[in-house]
Amino acid sequence: MQNFSTEFSVEWGDCDEAGIVFYPNYFYWLDCTFQRLLRSRGLGQRQNQTEFGAVTPLVDVGMQFRAPVRYDESIRVEAKIAEWQEKQFRIVYRVICGEKLVAEGYEVRAWAALTETGLRGAPISAEFKRRMT
DSSP: OOOEEEEEEOOGGGBOTTSBBOTHHHHHHHHHHHHHHHHHTTOOHHHHHHHHSEEOOEEEEEEEEOSOOBTTOEEEEEEEEEEEOSSEEEEEEEEEETTEEEEEEEEEEEOEEEETTEEEEOOOOHHHHHHHO
16 A cells, blocks of 8 residues: 555644643544545545444554654654554554654554444455555
C-alpha cells in the first residue's frame, strides 16, 4: 500500500499549560488518520458494517515521541498498512512537523464480525484488503 497522508492544525485545546501537545491527542490523530484513509478508499465504519458486516476495533496501539509539537503548528500524519494477518492488520504512522519527525506509532486493528451476541473475530474480507492496498 502507498502511504496515506493527512494534516492537522494544533489548537490551544490540544495542548497542556506549557503550549505543548498533550500526548493523548496523538492517539486521536492516529484514529482520525485511519478513518480518513478508509474514506479515501470509499469505505468507512458505517460502510464496513453495511457491506462486510464487520468493524475494525483496536487491539493494540503504541507511540514513540521524538520531539514536542506546540500550539499553532501543523502536523502531517503518514499512514501505511504494514502487515496483514488472517484476522487483524497493523498500521504504522509517522507524525511530521515541518521537516522534523516528531513521533512514530502503530495501531493493530482486528476484523470483527457483527453477530447477534456481539463481536466475533473473523478473517479479513478479501475485498476490504483489495480496496485498502
